[in-house]
Amino acid sequence: MSDVTGEDRHSRTSLMVRLWEARWYLLAGLAAVTVAYGFGPGRAWALPVAVLLLFAALFSAKPRAVRIAEKAGEVEAEGLQRLSGEYLAAAVADPLIIFDRSTTVVHANAAAFVAFGGMSPGLSLPLKFRAPEMQALLDSVVSGKIASDELDYLEKLPVERVYRVSASSVGHGTDLFVLVFKDQSEARRIDRMRADFIANASHELRTPLASISGFIETLRGPARNDPAAREQFLQIMQNQTSRMARLIDDLLSLSRLEMKPYLKAGARVDLRQTLESVIDSLGPLARDSNLVVERDFAEGQFAVPGDRDELFQVFENLLENACKYGQSGGRVSVSVAPGGTVAEPTVDVTIRDFGPGIPEEHIPRITERFYRVDVETSRAQKGTGLGLSIVKHILTRHNARMSIRSELGKGAAFTVHLPAN
Known part of the structure; x- marks a missing residue:
């Protein structure tokens, strides 16, 4: 249906009013002509005809379309006057x-x-x-x-x-x-994030590629016939390709999460069982780091709505970070307990390490893509800088949130607050 503007309505109203007025003038004119020229012998009919024409001109009703259009114009004018x-x-x-x-x-x-x-x-x-x-x-x-x-x-x-x-x-x-x-602030922020993301991803991929290219050149030249050097360089090249593969996997995970922002309803996840599976899967990493993983699970069953694979990824990322960056503390604690309020109950899962902790100024930005507290330490621990960003996206899909507490020299605690209902 096409839109009709106020100007169009006024034009149509004016046209109909003019047509009605022309009809009135025509009837009145015919009456006048009849009166002026209709009298004479044998023309007794002229007077009644003139009277009828005059009455038709004076009392003819306006067409319904004219009345409706005029009424609409009056209502619109009155409404616009009131609308300041x-x-x-x-x-x-x-x-x-x-x-x-x-x-x-x-x-x-x-x-x-x-x-x-x-x-x-x-x-x-x-x-x-x-x-x-x-x-x-x-x-x-x-x-x-x-x-x-x-x-x-x-x-x-x-x-x-x-x-x-x-x-x-x-x-x-x-x-x-x-x-x-x-x-335009939000649009500018998103554009800046996109540009930063492309620049950071390019940088992260370029570094291992440059390393691999350099070692290939060395193996084809001076180290061609040096078995020891060849073995060392091949091991470094393998590590660099593994690093690129991890980065690409994390980028694909982020892309998949952004393409499906809404969570399927109906499924529930047993957090106790999920956390046990995460601890078992990272047992070798904990042993290699000389860490003891302590369990502090409250009594009862803790089932929350969500996707088990995604929540497994959340807790795996957090526990892996605790093992890598908090190994100097000798232990990592994993706890689960009810939280929230009576109106909005939650299940809170806390993964805490007892390592060096995180400086306070870094905490607000720690979930940003490619943001690292210590770049060299992160790369030494084979981090991609995307783990906590993936965690944040998954928690957003689950209508959950994460809080971070840290004190230098006493470790850091990451608490996931999942809605119980």
């Missing part, structure tokens, strides 16, 4: 500021108050937005050089945000103008 600019501004979700020709604020909606604060009527916009590009935008619109314009504007306080700002005049002859701020 303040109501329209309040209905806009983005920050919106109405100002006059002196660039003084006339009105600002609630979103503008939240974004910029103190946007009271009478405020001078050039004093509020001092950036040269904003000054130029205001000048160009107020001066009438252009009817509308837009630009990108960076607001640094209270938090850094990027807006796409559009400015335009309001109506004709009102001497009012409007600024609309479209927040």
Whole structure:
């Protein structure tokens, strides 16, 4: 169905009214002609005909379409009169500021108050937005050089945000103008993350490839006939290819998780059994690291909705990290217990190591892709920098969250809070 604008409706109403008026004038004219020329011998019929034509002109009903169109026009006009600019501004979700020709604020909606604060009527916009590009935008619109314009504007306080700002005049002859701020911060953040991800992934793949290429060149040259060197270089090349394979596997895992953001309903996972399987699978790593894995499971059954393979991957990643980076503590603790509130019960799984711990400034960023607290240590432990990012994505799919506590010299504790229902 095509949209009909108010202007179209007014045009149609005017046309129908004009047609009805033309009909009225025609009947009245015929009555007048009949009166003027109809009298004479044998023309007694003229007077009754003229009266009938006059009555038809005076009392003919307007067509139903005309009445409906006129009524719609009246309702629309009355509604628009009641609908003030303040109501329209309040209905806009983005920050919106109405100002006059002196660039003084006339009105600002609630979103503008939240974004910029103190946007009271009478405020001078050039004093509020001092950036040269904003000054130029205001000048160009107020001066009438252009009817509308837009630009990108960076607001640094209270938090850094990027807006796409559009400015335009309001109506004709009102001497009012409007600024609309479209927040682009999230889109810019995603673009930056994508660019960082590509750069980091390329770097992580380039390093082992450069190493393998160098060793191949050496084996074909100086070490061609050196069995000991050949064996050493081949072992290093194997380690580097394994590192690339792990990185590609983790990248594929992340891609799969992002392609299926919603979890299938219905399945439940026995956390006690899942954690036992994870501990058994990482038993050789714990023994090689001279670590003892301690169990601290509360009484009862702990079943939560979720995907067993994905939750296995979560706890495997966390326990593997605890074994690799906390081996100096001599032990790792795995505990499971009920948590949350009566209204929103959870099952909390905590994996804690007693190693060197994580500096506090790193904790907020530790789940970012390729973020490492210590790059050299992470690579020495064959880490890809994607494990905790995978954990975060899986927990998001399970409507769960993870909290991290750490104290330097006393280890780190990663707690997964899974909804019980």
